[in-house]
Amino acid sequence: MTTLAQRVPQGAQAAGLRAAFALPRAVRRRIAGKPVRVDSQELALDAQLLLRLLDLSGISLSGANDPVAARAQLDASSSMTAGPTIQPVITRELRIPTPDGAIAARLYSPAGVTAPAPLLVFYHGGGWVIGNVDSHDNVARLLARQGGARVLSVDYRLAPENPFPAAVDDALTAFEYAHSHAAELEIDPARIAVGGDSAGGNLAAVVAHHTTRRNGPAPAFQLLIYPAVDFTTRAPSRDLFADGFFLTREDMDWFEDLYLPAGTDKADERLSVLRAADLSGLPPAYVVTAGFDPLRDEGEAYAEALHKANVPVALSRQPDLIHGFVNFIGLGGRFREATSEISAALRTGLTLAGH
Incomplete structure (x- = not known):
């Protein structure tokens, strides 16, 4: 039909x-x-x-x-739902080399930004199965323009063609590329943030954790927009908002089945970063949740876990919104207002990272 x-x-x-x-x-x-x-x-x-x-x-x-x-x-x-293309923002297509082939990415430079600029390495949402740089183009433009930073949006590999940990590997590679090519990208290597929405928020949190634990170059800030951070537990919000609020239980089960190969340990820190044994020393974080989102409770639990680990963290619940709201900015109203608040947090976080 x-x-x-x-x-x-x-x-x-x-x-x-x-x-x-x-x-x-x-x-x-x-x-x-x-x-x-x-x-x-x-x-x-x-x-x-x-x-x-x-x-x-x-x-x-x-x-x-x-x-x-x-x-x-x-x-x-x-x-x-994204609305007219946000300008003035200059874009450049990039190819990030990896052992498995190049990752496509798009660099956004807002008008007026001066080198060396702060950078957000951005990972799009979509359950690790759908979404791409184009689906989140206006989101990246808004973050760049209002956040006062360049944005590197990463087209990481998707499941089921490339299941876990392919997306994690690509996310890490993209951050490492940004740091090692800072001069070429005209960015400040000391002011590189990672961020993303939903599945992308998961990847950003994992990159921040993994790079910190290995004592190499790590992000200066993490912007986590309604992130998925725990595959091991079904928090109450997953049942409260299981149906009728855009992201459904059926959607989440489908994404998980396609992303995780059979036998995957769901407590793996590259999946369930909330279950990581040590969260200390991570970069400051801004965690955003939506009130009517199945992922609300685990995102807020992660913010609390970061706080307990003495990581500087700010939590912002948008109590009247649904999962995916950053993709609806073209409709204005509360969607645009809440996303502008996120952009302001990015600007603040990267400004503080430079001091």
Whole structure:
């Protein structure tokens, strides 16, 4: 059965989405339905309206359990929700050499940034199965422009074609490349942050932990946006928000099945960094969670674990938002507001790293 998203041209869908979000608040409320309250939180109208429209369109992250279809669906939907290309930002395509072949990456340089500039090595979300540099293009642009830093967005290998630990290996290689090519990239090697959303937040946290433990070059800051950090435990938020809030239990199980080879130890520190034996000495962190997100509790548990390990950490819960909100900045409202707050935290973190 074809979905509405398959029957209606993409341009018409984008126009319809923009039109819906431009309607008077009272009309948007009627379309979205009665306010949703869970766990003493009320879902933002922007998020509730988007969920209603996604439900009507038949769009889901797992794409009918077909990785190729899911990737195509994300590419199409991200082009509708990301908004107009954020400028002025200069981009340059890069190839990062590895023993397994080159990793594609894109370097973003906002207007006015001076060399040597701070850098964010950014890993996109998508459950280690979907997503790419293009799906997160405007996110990277916003972080670069508002964060006052260059951004190196990494197109790491995806599962199931390249299961764990391929993404981890690529994430580490990209950070090492940035540090060793600082002069070429016109960046300050002492002010390199790692960051990402969801699966990308997992990779950023793992890179920060791994590089610190081996006593080599390590990031100066970590920006963790609703990160997945624990494969061993099902926290209460995974059940509270298992269905109906964009990222579902079915999606998470599907991603995990494709990412982890049979027999993988889920307590491996390269997966469940929350379970790492030692978190001391890690770079300062800004951890962002969404109130209506299955990953909320483990992200907040990681922030608490960092605090107990005497790592400087700030936790920001966006109590009225859903998983994936940084990808919806083109719709404005709460999505853009919360992502701008993240950009400001990046600017602050990298500024402090330089002192």
